[in-house]
Amino acid sequence: MAPTKRTSAVAEPAAMCCTAVSSEAFDQRDAAELAKGYAALADPVRLQLLSMITNSGSSGVCVCDLVEPSGRSQPTVSHHLKVLRDAGLVISEKRGTWAWYFVVAERLQGLRNALA
Amino acid sequence: MAPTKRTSAVAEPAAMCCTAVSSEAFDQRDAAELAKGYAALADPVRLQLLSMITNSGSSGVCVCDLVEPSGRSQPTVSHHLKVLRDAGLVISEKRGTWAWYFVVAERLQGLRNALA
DNA sequence: TGCTTGTATCGACATTCGTCAATGTATCTC
DNA sequence: GAGATACATTGACGAATGTCGATACAAGCA
Numbered sequence: 001m002a003p004t005k006r007t008s009a010v011a012e013p014a015a016m017c018c019t020a021v022s023s024e025a026f027d028q029r030d031a032a033e034l035a036k037g038y039a040a041l042a043d044p045v046r047l048q049l050l051s052m053i054t055n056s057g058s059s060g061v062c063v064c065d066l067v068e069p070s071g072r073s074q075p076t077v078s079h080h081l082k083v084l085r086d087a088g089l090v091i092s093e094k095r096g097t098w099a100w101y102f103v104v105a106e107r108l109q110g111l112r113n114a115l116a
Numbered sequence: 117m118a119p120t121k122r123t124s125a126v127a128e129p130a131a132m133c134c135t136a137v138s139s140e141a142f143d144q145r146d147a148a149e150l151a152k153g154y155a156a157l158a159d160p161v162r163l164q165l166l167s168m169i170t171n172s173g174s175s176g177v178c179v180c181d182l183v184e185p186s187g188r189s190q191p192t193v194s195h196h197l198k199v200l201r202d203a204g205l206v207i208s209e210k211r212g213t214w215a216w217y218f219v220v221a222e223r224l225q226g227l228r229n230a231l232a
Numbered sequence: 233t234g235c236t237t238g239t240a241t242c243g244a245c246a247t248t249c250g251t252c253a254a255t256g257t258a259t260c261t262c
Numbered sequence: 263g264a265g266a267t268a269c270a271t272t273g274a275c276g277a278a279t280g281t282c283g284a285t286a287c288a289a290g291c292a
């Protein structure tokens with residue numbers, strides 16, 4: 001071992017929340033929180049679900065409209081939606097018999113900013 | 117099942133490559149490729165490694181300077197670096213006994229743009 | 233009250249993942 | 263060549279993940 005000539009980059013103040021990966025100060029808490037977010041995005045089915053929910057905008061989308069296009073069983077879709085919920089990427093609202101899902105734009109923005 | 121009143125959002129032409137999650141046209145290939153990228157980011161240790169590599173800029177960073185700060189064994193760090201490499205987020209270069217890692221900014225940018 | 237429908241939860245299973253000790257492979261130095 | 267050093271690969275193991283069928287739980291309707 002010899003190298004160790006660390007080039008100290010300027011630590012930009014991260015927008016909104018959390019530090020960016022390019023920030024010098026990148027502590028364990030930030031890393032764990034970000035990792036959770038990216039883990040929720042690390043599945044094609046969830047990306048497709050998130051895409052549909054995002055496209056629905058502020059009007060949201062009914063779970064009944066997500067199952068068939070996803071090509072997965074209803075319990076599997078429900079499971080993936082829970083993962084997205086737990087990661088804070090979406091929120092749900094019960095309306096009578098149906099459940100509607102909405103994207104949490106700020107959280108998405110936070111994950112986006114961390115990749116600056 | 118009753119809802120199904122899909123609000124058709126405008127499909128923005130994604131910058132650089134790959135469609136954004138907000139795009140109407142979000143096919144399986146895009147989803148799989150993006151999911152691979154996010155999966156590489158879905159671990160605190162890898163985020164920390166990527167952070168250090170990113171901070172090193174174009175001068176890159178030696179593996180010998182990544183092991184100790186990560187708090188993981190050398191084989192574990194080597195494993196995570198391979199995951200980042202396979203995901204196209206970093207590239208490596210052998211210089212004598214040492215190995216230097218560099219970030220692939222375009223790939224990071226692509227993952228960032230998909231969260232528009 | 234009972235039946236139907238939409239969604240969530242549970243249980244099981246195969247697969248993938250994170251981790252480390254041990255080992256392999258270059259490269260450098262003496 | 264012999265030893266030392268830097269990094270990658272292998273093998274093993276427990277933990278987490280994606281999937282589905284079966285089941286539970288509500289809410290609406292007859």
